[in-house]
Amino acid sequence: MLVPMIIQKKRDGEELPSEVIREFIQGYVSGNIADYQASAFLMAVFFKGMTDAETAALTEAMMNSGDRFDPADLGGITADKHSTGGVGDKISIPLAPIVASCGVRVPMMSGRGLGHTGGTLDKLESIPGFRTNLERDEFLRVLNRFGVAMIGQTDRMVPADKKLYALRDVTATVECIPLIAASIMSKKIAAGPQNLILDVKVGRGAFMKNRGDAERLARAMVAIGTAHGRTVQARLTDMGTQPLGHMIGNSLEIIESAEFLQGRGSDDIRELTTTLAADMLIMAGKAVDHTQAMQLIETALTSGSAFKTFLEMVEAQGGDPSVVQQPYSLPVSSRTITLSSSRAGWISGIDPMALGLASVELGAGRTKKEDDIDPSVGFELLVKAGDRIEPERELIRIFYTKPPSQELLERVRNAFEFSEDKPVLKSLIIEQILPER
């Protein structure tokens, strides 16, 4: 079918046959379909949606657009995790080495920054020398040796997601259930893990703003994974109250991840990382229940074995592990501005969307697909929701390279929300979604 006709059919809300979707994806990957046509197609899907059959066909076409692994290729029990994207969400970075050091292999294929959210690959690449573009053999070598490898899509592995993801990032076509489901599940199935936990973010700082949509996305992904013989579960977690942890920005989030692996770090990072890691250990059969899984995780953290695994993986993927051990030797800007509060009160929330967008404006994300990101910029939150503060208390440190405008500073200040009374905060972990029987 002619490419303009495919776009037109989707624009007019027609259901596309699987072979047409496959043709479109193959055409885009081979360069016969232009970025502007793919952008128009994505926008048509954004507005008209996709049926379950179309979403399954899109996932399949993306997954088969390059090399792929089956669980049996990975030589052991495997589990992986993926988040639908949040602000300050660096959970994959400490979680993967924790799970690996508990004896479960983690073949993790992640993404870059998307919209207002940061990406695991961009964060890892802020470690000088770290390579996320490993091809098949090198990926297997690192995985076999250290039990974990963290990579991205390449021209040979899920190239369709590599190209579409970069396009969606800058064309306002991210917040769309079939596109997110196909993007995540094509990567995850192609990388080969048998078990997969999905962290589906919900709230104003997430792509899914309400619980109904988040549940629909979670169920769609669980169903796709199950149809491909994988064990998939999801957790819905809050991305409405505030960003995760204290750091937002690429190097800054590596620093926070390394600190957590060395026994420091905020309660929300600990709660989410350990809960999802425990899910993975149970799914992989390493623990019978959460109590036993938590004991394994605690030992991995306190013995230093999880941090050691992280350093080994960093080195194996070309990064400089000494930089992670002395975190402020990572590229972090020395130019900072600290904003303080003009009032007393309780912090009831910190708008994650406002800070996510502001971090992109500082240079931590892209506005064109060719943009380089600036690993050295971002934010350090000096308070969290639930803190009681007095006037003049420092709220946030801004790391910048190009001086931020007054307007941006004002938006950042306004991200902090106050209440007179102690706020009752939402639980971070909202709901667990299991496969239907």
Ligand code: URA
């Ligand atoms: N993560 C992905 O890999 N893809 C999306 O579309 C959203 C989050």
